[in-house]
Amino acid sequence: MNLRELSEELGLSQTTVSRALNGFPEVNEATRKRVQAAAEAHNYRPNQKAKSLATGKSMQIGHVIPFSPQHDMVSNVVFSDFIGGAGEVYAQHGYDMLLSLVNFDDEERAYRELARKGSVDGMIVHGPTQDDPRIGLLQELGIPFFVHGRSTDVATTYNYLDVNSKSAFRRAAEFLLDLGHERIGLINGSERMDFAQRRRSGYEAALTARGIAIDTSIMRAAEMTEPYGFSAAHEMLASENPPTAFMASSIVPALGVRRAIESHNLTVGRDVSVICFDDAISYMPNGEGEPIFTAARSSVRDAGRRCAELLIELINAPDTPPVGELWEAELVVGQSTGPAPKAAAKAAAKKA
Numbered sequence: 081m082n083l084r085e086l087s088e089e090l091g092l093s094q095t096t097v098s099r100a101l102n103g104f105p106e107v108n109e110a111t112r113k114r115v116q117a118a119a120e121a122h123n124y125r126p127n128q129k130a131k132s133l134a135t136g137k138s139m140q141i142g143h144v145i146p147f148s149p150q151h152d153m154v155s156n157v158v159f160s161d162f163i164g165g166a167g168e169v170y171a172q173h174g175y176d177m178l179l180s181l182v183n184f185d186d187e188e189r190a191y192r193e194l195a196r197k198g199s200v201d202g203m204i205v206h207g208p209t210q211d212d213p214r215i216g217l218l219q220e221l222g223i224p225f226f227v228h229g230r231s232t233d234v235a236t237t238y239n240y241l242d243v244n245s246k247s248a249f250r251r252a253a254e255f256l257l258d259l260g261h262e263r264i265g266l267i268n269g270s271e272r273m274d275f276a277q278r279r280r281s282g283y284e285a286a287l288t289a290r291g292i293a294i295d296t297s298i299m300r301a302a303e304m305t306e307p308y309g310f311s312a313a314h315e316m317l318a319s320e321n322p323p324t325a326f327m328a329s330s331i332v333p334a335l336g337v338r339r340a341i342e343s344h345n346l347t348v349g350r351d352v353s354v355i356c357f358d359d360a361i362s363y364m365p366n367g368e369g370e371p372i373f374t375a376a377r378s379s380v381r382d383a384g385r386r387c388a389e390l391l392i393e394l395i396n397a398p399d400t401p402p403v404g405e406l407w408e409a410e411l412v413v414g415q416s417t418g419p420a421p422k423a424a425a426k427a428a429a430k431k432a
Contacts, residue, residue: 309336
């Protein structure tokens, strides 16, 4: 059944039926319910182009994804989980997702082209950097947008959802310090990203508060892959004064850290401890029951859902004041942490 046939069945104009199905306020509640019931009974689904004409919306939400040989966000499991969560909400509200993959140098042009064509009703910005120029650009273009993360040094207010990376990493470092670890290696994400700067800041703040000097020889920053985690940890463990613990910015490099520890014939959690962030990934669970890794946990999929919900609310009410949500990560204790070897030996000696 098409719109014309449904309209004839109800004895209403096509405009009234279309507006009733798309939630226009000028259609009274009784008519809306009658139209919706008839549409459901006849298994009628609005044509997307007709719906766009009726609402003045594209019914698409955009994600511009820059890529280069050094940075491939699309294959990143953390990004994929976020997209999965956002996509669930888009589907519930009748929105499609528009992914635009562009070279880093073409990112601004891509945003301007989407705005010029009216291709999207809103955008989600991924991987903000410090003083991120995309925020000012989207404000200039007048496109509703939400930032997954935050951008330090941006003076204007904007919509964002972020996890408190600084407090999460400070708390994680303090947990290791309380276990007697003083040589703690940092396997961070790329520090051109704002979140990685915040995680480093939390790590350094915890060490400084305990009077432990910052040692850059046991700090690394790069794209968060398993081989990177392995090579960084392997190099540190082979040094004259290796770390007794590691903090990794994601479960992905943490898997590489674990492989490096085992390659040195050491045991994770007994000889060397490991804490990671971003362990709540749908297709890479942190064990079943007891977690494998002690972790600062915050669901990326939940963040995707929430960003999508807030962005759709913003699209429907564009004059809403900017919204900022800051989530705290939960520290979950798993099998990958234990007392520092010296502290464990002292404890055993006391028992003896």
